[in-house]
Every structure is written in structure tokens, then in C-alpha cells.
Amino acid sequence: MTITAGIDIGGTNLRAAAVLEDGTIVAETSLLAPAGWDALRDAMVTLIQDLRVEVPELAAVGVGAAGMVDRRGVVAYSPNVHAFADSPVRSDLEERLSLPIAVDNDANVAALAEARLGAARGCAHALVITLGTGIGGGVIVNGEVLRGAHGFAAEVGHFQIDPQGPICACGERGHWEALASGNALGWMGREAAAAGRGKALIALAGDIEAVRGDHVGEASLAGDPEALAILDRYAEQVAIGLVGLANIFDPERIVISGGLVALGDVLLDPVRSHFMGRVEGASARETLTIVAATLGTQAGVVGAALLARDLIS
Ligand SMILES: [Zn+2]
Numbered sequence: 001m002t003i004t005a006g007i008d009i010g011g012t013n014l015r016a017a018a019v020l021e022d023g024t025i026v027a028e029t030s031l032l033a034p035a036g037w038d039a040l041r042d043a044m045v046t047l048i049q050d051l052r053v054e055v056p057e058l059a060a061v062g063v064g065a066a067g068m069v070d071r072r073g074v075v076a077y078s079p080n081v082h083a084f085a086d087s088p089v090r091s092d093l094e095e096r097l098s099l100p101i102a103v104d105n106d107a108n109v110a111a112l113a114e115a116r117l118g119a120a121r122g123c124a125h126a127l128v129i130t131l132g133t134g135i136g137g138g139v140i141v142n143g144e145v146l147r148g149a150h151g152f153a154a155e156v157g158h159f160q161i162d163p164q165g166p167i168c169a170c171g172e173r174g175h176w177e178a179l180a181s182g183n184a185l186g187w188m189g190r191e192a193a194a195a196g197r198g199k200a201l202i203a204l205a206g207d208i209e210a211v212r213g214d215h216v217g218e219a220s221l222a223g224d225p226e227a228l229a230i231l232d233r234y235a236e237q238v239a240i241g242l243v244g245l246a247n248i249f250d251p252e253r254i255v256i257s258g259g260l261v262a263l264g265d266v267l268l269d270p271v272r273s274h275f276m277g278r279v280e281g282a283s284a285r286e287t288l289t290i291v292a293a294t295l296g297t298q299a300g301v302v303g304a305a306l307l308a309r310d311l312i313s
Helices: 037-054 089-097 106-117 176-180 182-194 199-205 213-221 225-249 259-263 265-278 296-312
Strands: 004-009 013-019 025-032 061-065 074-077 085-088 101-105 126-131 135-141 253-257 289-292
Touching: 004 037, 004 106, 004 296, 013 037, 013 296, 025 037, 025 296, 037 085, 037 089, 061 089, 061 106, 061 296, 074 089, 085 089, 089 101, 101 106, 101 296, 106 126, 106 135, 106 253, 106 296, 126 225, 126 259, 135 176, 135 225, 176 182, 176 225, 182 199, 182 213, 182 225, 182 259, 199 213, 199 225, 213 225, 213 259, 213 265, 225 253, 225 265, 253 259, 253 265, 259 265, 265 289
Parallel strands: 004 061, 061 101, 126 253, 253 289
Antiparallel strands: 004 013, 013 025, 074 085, 126 135
């Protein structure tokens, strides 16, 4: 029985887990993500050494990194993890751990996990879109994660929808991520509250500046009409990006992940409605469904461990 490890590198936390082929986690550990590449690399080495105490037979390590990962396993750039700047993740970890190392973008490994073991299981063509601090995306084509010429494919958050829109984390204006990420929902909530259309949000958050996307979600679940109106406008922004992607990739399933999927159909129904109203040839896309992810926050480490498994199989 082969056991591989997955590491998930986010802006705040580093998580690592030892994972069986069916996605079962047999050991896990985590650390706060330190600043600077040398400290981040050493923290990853520590996590794997800790796992090896419990699971000495680890056969390979996969890494999912929030950033642009090239085909050599170098993280070229990351708007959310500033430690990365042409960081040689694969070669540095191989040297220190003497194990096979595979590296990919965090959204790509989450998509791999959902495609093999989660909500896109059995789909040859799927999109896995994570609505979080930013927007991450993975594109499954013919059952494989699309990686592109340099490894940078599916940076779906960073195509421009409104040249006059808000500034994106990457510095450009009006990208889909700036309009439809979880953070964007918070911004829409604050804007509505400031205009007198968010009394329930202010009651939940304490004041206008403290309103976040979570508050819009909570008030929406309670049936507050003003919050539901904000969520509907937000769902339209989400759908606009999904429509563009569906017109290009023609998926049979679109999987939505990230903390907001806890809202269930309160979020997904308006997304579906705006999507079907805009996508080309809606009536002919009979198998297309938009569903919530099933692996939740485990998708990162499980997907990274699957990537490692693919490397050695
Ligand atoms: Zn951007």
C-alpha cells in the first residue's frame, strides 16, 4: 500500500497530510506560514519530517502552492504568498528530503482531488472554481488537469471583465477575482450598508467597515431581503465569469468550492439562474450542472498527495 504526502501552502497556513489512494488522511500536521522563501522551505521540511515519524514509508510528496508554478516546480510569482519569487520548490525539497517531489498550483491540485474523488468524479470535462480571498480555478480536459505551455493555465481569476472596475490583488483593474471573490462579496456588503441597504449586515458586523462576505451569507440564510439582493448581484458576477469559461471549455460539470459553498442553494440557485440566462446554447447543454465541492478544505492536501502518487506510478 503506497502512502504519499500532500502539502497545501496558503497565505496564512501550511498544512501537510499523509494520504491513501482513496483520499483517506492517515496523519496530518500544520504550521503558520512563515515569511521568506528560506523559512517557508524549512517549514515544509519540518512538516514532512514530522509526518515521517508517524508514517515512515512515505513514498513521495506533492505540493499545492498558491501561485504560478512552472513545469520545473518553480513558483514564479504569487500575489497572496509573498515568500515566493522564482522559488525552486521542487529541487530544494528533493535535495533536503531525498523523496520524489511534484509541485503544482493549489487550485489545480484541488481540481485534481475533486475530479478523482469529489464532486467532479467521473467527469471527463469539468471546471473547479474556488471562491475565497481570490478566485482559483482548475480546468479538467479529457480527465486531465490542463496545465498549459508554461504550467500557468487556468489563472481564471485574472481575466478582465470591467476595465473601470476595482483594483485586483495582481494590480490590474476589474479582473473577475476583484468582482466575484469572497472578498468582493464583503466589499459589495459594505457598499450596500453605506448606502442604507444593509441594516442586518451592520447589526451582525457591528459597523459598516467590519462587514464581510460571511455577514452577507449569514443574513441571506436568515432570509434578509437586503442581503439576498446583494447575494443575487454577487451571484451574477460569479455567473458572468462562469459563462465565459463554459463557452470556452464546454464542461459537463462546474464545481464551486471555498467557504461560501456553505450557503448551499441560497448561493448556487441564483448563480445557476444567471448562468443559464447568459450562456450560449443553454438548452443544448443538457448535462451541464453547477454543484458544490465535496472535499472542502481537504481538497488541497489530498490533491497534492494524488499529484505525488501520479509522479511515482
Ligand atoms: Zn488580477
